[in-house]
Amino acid sequence: MYFLGIDTSCYTSSIAVVDIFDNIIYDGRKLLEVATNSKGLRQSESVFQHSNNLPKLCAEAMDSVDSKQIACIGVSTKPRLVEGSYMPVFTSGHNLAKVISSCIKVPIIECSHQQGHIIAGAWSINKQYADNYLVYHISGGTTELLKVDDKNQAVEIIGGTEDLNAGQYIDRVGVSLGVKFPCGKEMDKLCSAFKANSIELPISVRNTVLSFSGPESHVQRLIQKETAVDEAFKAQIAVSVFLNISKAIEKTIFNASSHTKIKDVLMVGGVASxxxxxxxxxxxxxxxGLGIHINISKPQYSSDNAVGAAIYAKRAYQNFGGLNGQH
Structure with missing residues (x-):
């Protein structure tokens, strides 16, 4: 028996297949193309690219197993598990799920993109949480500190950014440095290539809420003043930004754990890796010192993927026979 997962995020088309034991049978992903010097994609452009990417990924996924053995389809239909959460990109995957469902007569089980991240992240490090735990979802589109109760399928936002997401902060600085968007991986490589000293940047944290707009403006002024933006300077700025994000995240985790008494923290999302x-x-x-355990999902499953959606579908199918899905 197999379970198909589909996720169409802002920058990645993903389809995965897992078996009843959570073994990955197929994990296909295609990054959306972003023009040089661009700061991102419009939703309409992302939807168009998904429509081009999904047929090939779908064909490969269906070829990897006997379609008659697919029990259900898990698909991310919205960014987060909150009322009003919506992005057009997720209609691409949802529509594909509807087509496959009608062809092979299996139910659809919907989840959020964020739920997929959490499930894939915990699965990647073979971590099972018995009680409530904290999740920090840090990516280009999200910087949220969550209190998660798996037993009751409850996710509560208890902190995070009040303005820029961590990924936006990184990308805006990276583009100003001439780094190709999305900038995180290349800036990470710069830090490895050049052992640069960091520049102290302001940290803005209020309890479990942080702000990156002030630090980003500060960095942009430093870049504008610099006359020689060479690789060493880029590395110095990159390491400074990463340290700034780390310290802000550290403070909010400390404050959240002090308040909730929860010690287990799972880090997911591209920036978390x-x-x-x-x-x-x-x-x-x-x-x-506070007894906090930081668990970081494996890099391959921190980034956008459909493995989480597939595993979510499997668990729902096992627990509820697929009755909480839509057909």
Whole structure:
């Protein structure tokens, strides 16, 4: 028995197939193309690219298993599990799920993109949480600190950014430095290539809420003043931004854990897999001193994927026979 997962985010088309034991049978992804010097894609452009990418991914996924053995389809239909959460990109995957469902006569089980991240992240490190735990979803589109109750399928936002997402902060700075969008991976590589000293940047944290607009403006002024924007300078700015994000995240985790008494924290999302950010948080003596355990999902499953949607569908099918899905 197999379970098909579909996710169509702002920058990645993804389809996955898992078996009853959560083994990955197929994991196909296609990054959407972003023009040089661009700061992103319009939703309409993303939807268009999804329509071009999905047929090939779907064909490969269906060829990987006997379609008669597919029990149900999991698909992310919205960014988050909150009322009013919507992005046009997710209609691409939802519509494909409807077509497949009508052809092979299996139910659709809907989830949010964020739920997919959480499930894939925990699965990637073989982590099972018995009680409530905290999740920090840090990506280009989201920077949210969540209290998660798997038993009751409840997700509560208890902190995060009040303006820029961490990924937006990184990308805006990266584009100003001439780095190709999305900028995170290339800026991470710059930090590895050049052992640059960091520049101290302002940190804006209020309890569990952080702000990146002030630090981003500060960095932009530094870039504008610099006469020689060489690779070493780019690395210095990159490491400074990553350290700035790390320290802000660290403070909000500390404050959230102090308030909720929850010690387990799962980090998911593309930014969470950054080598500097992940190391600082895992090595933090401040967090260890409070007994906080930082678990960071494997990089391959921190980024956008459909594995989480497939596993979500499998669990729902097992627990509820697919009755909570839509057909």
């Amino acid at each position: 950054n080598s500097i950010i992940s190391k600082i948080l895992q090595d933090s003596e401040k967090l260890k």
